[in-house]
Amino acid sequence: MTGPLAVFTDLDDLDPAPGVALLTEAGFEVRIADSTDPEVIARAASDAVALLVGYARIDGALLGRLPHLRILATLSAGYDMVDADAARARGLWVCNLPDAATEEVAVHALASALSLVRELPQADAVVRRGGWTTDLPRLPRRAGELTLGLVGMGRIAAKLAELAVPIFGRVAAHDPLCGPRHWPTAVERTDLETLLERSDVLSLHAPLNDATRHLIGRAQLERMPVGGFLVNVARGGLVDHSALLEALDSGRLAGAALDVLPVEPPAEDDPLRTHPRLLLSPHSAFLSDASRRAYVERPAENVIAWHRTGRPLTPVVTPTAEGATL
Numbered sequence: 255m256t257g258p259l260a261v262f263t264d265l266d267d268l269d270p271a272p273g274v275a276l277l278t279e280a281g282f283e284v285r286i287a288d289s290t291d292p293e294v295i296a297r298a299a300s301d302a303v304a305l306l307v308g309y310a311r312i313d314g315a316l317l318g319r320l321p322h323l324r325i326l327a328t329l330s331a332g333y334d335m336v337d338a339d340a341a342r343a344r345g346l347w348v349c350n351l352p353d354a355a356t357e358e359v360a361v362h363a364l365a366s367a368l369s370l371v372r373e374l375p376q377a378d379a380v381v382r383r384g385g386w387t388t389d390l391p392r393l394p395r396r397a398g399e400l401t402l403g404l405v406g407m408g409r410i411a412a413k414l415a416e417l418a419v420p421i422f423g424r425v426a427a428h429d430p431l432c433g434p435r436h437w438p439t440a441v442e443r444t445d446l447e448t449l450l451e452r453s454d455v456l457s458l459h460a461p462l463n464d465a466t467r468h469l470i471g472r473a474q475l476e477r478m479p480v481g482g483f484l485v486n487v488a489r490g491g492l493v494d495h496s497a498l499l500e501a502l503d504s505g506r507l508a509g510a511a512l513d514v515l516p517v518e519p520p521a522e523d524d525p526l527r528t529h530p531r532l533l534l535s536p537h538s539a540f541l542s543d544a545s546r547r548a549y550v551e552r553p554a555e556n557v558i559a560w561h562r563t564g565r566p567l568t569p570v571v572t573p574t575a576e577g578a579t580l
Contacts, residue, residue: 402418
């Protein structure tokens with residue numbers, strides 16, 4: 255007799271073996287769909303009780319084709335790929351991965367910010383062209399005289415603040431959902447409009463939902479100091495990229511660093527790929543040797559905890575009628 259079925263939808267560049275081993279040891283049958291295609295997922299997971307989700311979009315229509323499903327575990331801190339309302343209405347658990355790569359993403363954001371401030375991409379290009387110091391397009395700015403602004407104060411932003419406080423002249427943030435008990439004492443709390451006006455470097459750390467989509471658009475970019483920088487290691491949909499390109503072209507922004515894009519990977523003719531004031535990375539802020547393993551083990555541990563106790567370790571959506579263990 256086989257155990258309950260758990261299915262990995264898509265894994266991108268992750269190795270599922272550590273997660274598969276944990277689930278198998280816990281009595282699960284494991285299947286790898288290796289696709290974001292809803293048709294492929296529906297066929298692979300028709301009998302599944304657990305879905306371990308990478309980037310695949312899990313909407314109400316797909317959930318309706320998975321009658322045995324009881325839990326969805328994302329392989330990321332974000333869970334916007336899952337229709338949370340549809341999952342809740344169907345009595346499903348949804349759990350995320352809140353802290354597998356907190357240090358990695360915070361360090362990536364800081365490295366991106368400092369690369370922009372110190373003009374490292376431009377300096378690299380000058381040397382490769384055969385130039386030297388006098389050929390730099392502009393002088394770097396002193397980080398100790400700049401304000402780093404954080405949109406959001408979750409785990410990653412708090413870690414970034416801890417790293418950045420000794421480097422930047424001031425660190426400020428906006429997050430209406432973060433209570434005083436979790437607010438770092440060295441970080442100034444402010445409203446979004448004030449944060450935009452004061453931030454020489456603005457780093458985004460908010461979830462993507464209907465309220466935050468295009469949170470940073472033309473009006474917000476125009477509030478920022480001329481010559482400022484934008485860093486986004488959160489979700490591509492937080493930024494209106496047409497407005498961002500306008501701000502870069504006009505000089506309103508001196509540069510931006512993007513680890514996340516509206517379409518990943520970008521199309522060959524996407525102007526984001528070739529803009530000289532953009533520092534790009536391939537949605538890799540979360541990656542390290544340690545986090546790569548955690549990204550498949552922790553979701554598996556969520557599913558196993560639910561199977562054994564009726565509740566996953568890190569739920570973000572609790573079903574209206576809590577499911578029982580199998």
